[in-house]
Amino acid sequence: MNRSYELLGPICGGQCCGRGREIHLTSTLRHNAEDKIAAATRPIAELLLATRRTLQEHLTALSHQSQNKTAALLSQLYRSHATRAHAPLATLYDDIRTLLRSNLETEDAVDLASPPPKEMAQSTKKFFREVFPVAYQNVLRLDTKQFTTAYEACLKDAYDAVQPFGDVPEQLGSSLAKSLEAARALLQVLGVGAGALGGAEGAVKSAAHSHYGRLLLKMGGCSRCQGHDVSPCKNYCLNVARGCIGSIISELDAPWASYVEGVERLARADADAALRALDARVSEAIMYALENHVILEKKVRQECGPPSTLESPNLPPPSPTGSSRRDALRAPPPDTELLQFAATLAATKKLFASMADRLCDDPDFATDGNENCWNGDTVGEYTKALVASASMSDQKYNPEMTETASNPEVAILGERLRQARQLLVLHSWSGNLPAAEAFMQGDEAGDEGSGSGRLYTDDDAAYDAEGSGEEGSGTPDIAVSRTITGEETTYSAPPKISGASTRSVCWFMVAILVSSVVSI
Numbered sequence: 001m002n003r004s005y006e007l008l009g010p011i012c013g014g015q016c017c018g019r020g021r022e023i024h025l026t027s028t029l030r031h032n033a034e035d036k037i038a039a040a041t042r043p044i045a046e047l048l049l050a051t052r053r054t055l056q057e058h059l060t061a062l063s064h065q066s067q068n069k070t071a072a073l074l075s076q077l078y079r080s081h082a083t084r085a086h087a088p089l090a091t092l093y094d095d096i097r098t099l100l101r102s103n104l105e106t107e108d109a110v111d112l113a114s115p116p117p118k119e120m121a122q123s124t125k126k127f128f129r130e131v132f133p134v135a136y137q138n139v140l141r142l143d144t145k146q147f148t149t150a151y152e153a154c155l156k157d158a159y160d161a162v163q164p165f166g167d168v169p170e171q172l173g174s175s176l177a178k179s180l181e182a183a184r185a186l187l188q189v190l191g192v193g194a195g196a197l198g199g200a201e202g203a204v205k206s207a208a209h210s211h212y213g214r215l216l217l218k219m220g221g222c223s224r225c226q227g228h229d230v231s232p233c234k235n236y237c238l239n240v241a242r243g244c245i246g247s248i249i250s251e252l253d254a255p256w257a258s259y260v261e262g263v264e265r266l267a268r269a270d271a272d273a274a275l276r277a278l279d280a281r282v283s284e285a286i287m288y289a290l291e292n293h294v295i296l297e298k299k300v301r302q303e304c305g306p307p308s309t310l311e312s313p314n315l316p317p318p319s320p321t322g323s324s325r326r327d328a329l330r331a332p333p334p335d336t337e338l339l340q341f342a343a344t345l346a347a348t349k350k351l352f353a354s355m356a357d358r359l360c361d362d363p364d365f366a367t368d369g370n371e372n373c374w375n376g377d378t379v380g381e382y383t384k385a386l387v388a389s390a391s392m393s394d395q396k397y398n399p400e401m402t403e404t405a406s407n408p409e410v411a412i413l414g415e416r417l418r419q420a421r422q423l424l425v426l427h428s429w430s431g432n433l434p435a436a437e438a439f440m441q442g443d444e445a446g447d448e449g450s451g452s453g454r455l456y457t458d459d460d461a462a463y464d465a466e467g468s469g470e471e472g473s474g475t476p477d478i479a480v481s482r483t484i485t486g487e488e489t490t491y492s493a494p495p496k497i498s499g500a501s502t503r504s505v506c507w508f509m510v511a512i513l514v515s516s517v518v519s520i
Helices: 019-081 083-101 120-139 149-157 168-208 212-220 234-265 271-291 293-304 335-346 356-361 392-397 408-427 435-444 458-464
Strands: 145-147 309-311
Touching: 019 083, 019 120, 019 168, 019 212, 019 234, 019 271, 019 335, 019 356, 083 120, 083 168, 120 145, 120 149, 120 168, 120 271, 120 293, 145 149, 149 293, 168 234, 168 271, 168 408, 212 234, 234 335, 234 356, 234 392, 234 408, 271 293
Parallel strands: none
Antiparallel strands: 145 309
16 A cells, blocks of 8 residues: 555544545545536636637628628629629628638737727728729710729729718718627627636636645545544535635626626627628619719719720620529527527626635535534534635635735736726727617517617518518618629638527627617
8 A cells, every 4th residue: 555545644634544545635625626616617618709709600601691792783783894893892891801800719818909900991991992983984874885094093083082972981981890890899808708717717726736725625525534424514615615716716706797797788889780781881872873973973074084985895794684682691690599698698797706605515515504514623513703705805804714815817817807898898889778688678669660679681581581571670772772683793601600509609799789880
């Protein structure tokens, strides 16, 4: 037999435990405590990460579908000249996807104050500037001609002065910037939350391997070493757990509660609705140019003179027409899953305040009362005062603790959560209702007329049932977009997301974000 098992244990003593047995018991108790903490934090961390991952996948797939739909609109409007608009369109959507996928692998460490990788207001303006020559050519009905290179360059230079599309580009750029940057912020802070939970678990492991392991052994193992088959007294367990474990992570209590509230309230930047409505806004801009063609031609002549054209060589034939209006973006918001997620997250606000107490719910760690139980010295009554909480300030009144010290790593985690909260508040630019409440009010209103709550687009109506698709409260399609049929260009997209299992948490907050584009 290993001699370490024969030597009298330095902590518990007693005939049943030598030094080796105490080491083994300490390891077992330590791992049990760590498992309790992990059981409380890991499901939430996994939910946050799964939500972030699936949300990004959903928005990316939706952006590809939206790009195809907008390309079909341009193809029907501009026919053989539409290919000249597809490159600017692809650049716009590439910028959208860049904004949504930035640094997601390392969001728990990314600088939350860093600016977005793309300025969507500028990207949108660039798209309309590049498309302007094609749109103006369509206004003049120059189907078999095209502008000279110099005249096209003049049109682009005159874009700001001419304002061919009215204020639609500025409105669309502002809305895309707000909605997509808010979606990016949401993706970032979901990673921060998961990182904080993982960091808290690591801090508990470090503490359990320090001198706190001795206190766990004295509480949970010494009664066995002295031949008693009884569990520790409840208040004894709570004092040790709050002092050894709770005091370490209690610094995360307030930051985590604020973080959860911030996530709940980030419900104003509907990236999903923005992507669904983008083709309608492009159609609106084009219609503006057509309806104001007299003023537009006058402004252009003042800036660039009469049109300078040449014959268009080798024009491809017009794309075949067919039904495309029903090629809807079939990704309805999973309302039930959203509410379940919101409820799950809201229930964790006091996660760190009560986490240590969960250890004492295990019968191996504590009995239900404070009599005829292990009190740290013998079997009897535990008469020492119960410390009020796990907060660091209360530990000076803990009869089982002789020293406590804050954990600098936990302090860093708390600061990260505060930064995440600030970012969430920054992007919650309208409304004061929590996300779930705003969503439920939208449901009660029937999502009609007023524009409150979630706004349906024709795509949502097309998914729910075949019909006119015009009963939603979003901006209705204008005449041009209603005549569009056929589809010329398609773009590769990630695998289609479908099924309840993959959408169970995918939307998180996006489904309840009030439409920032269709409501303009």
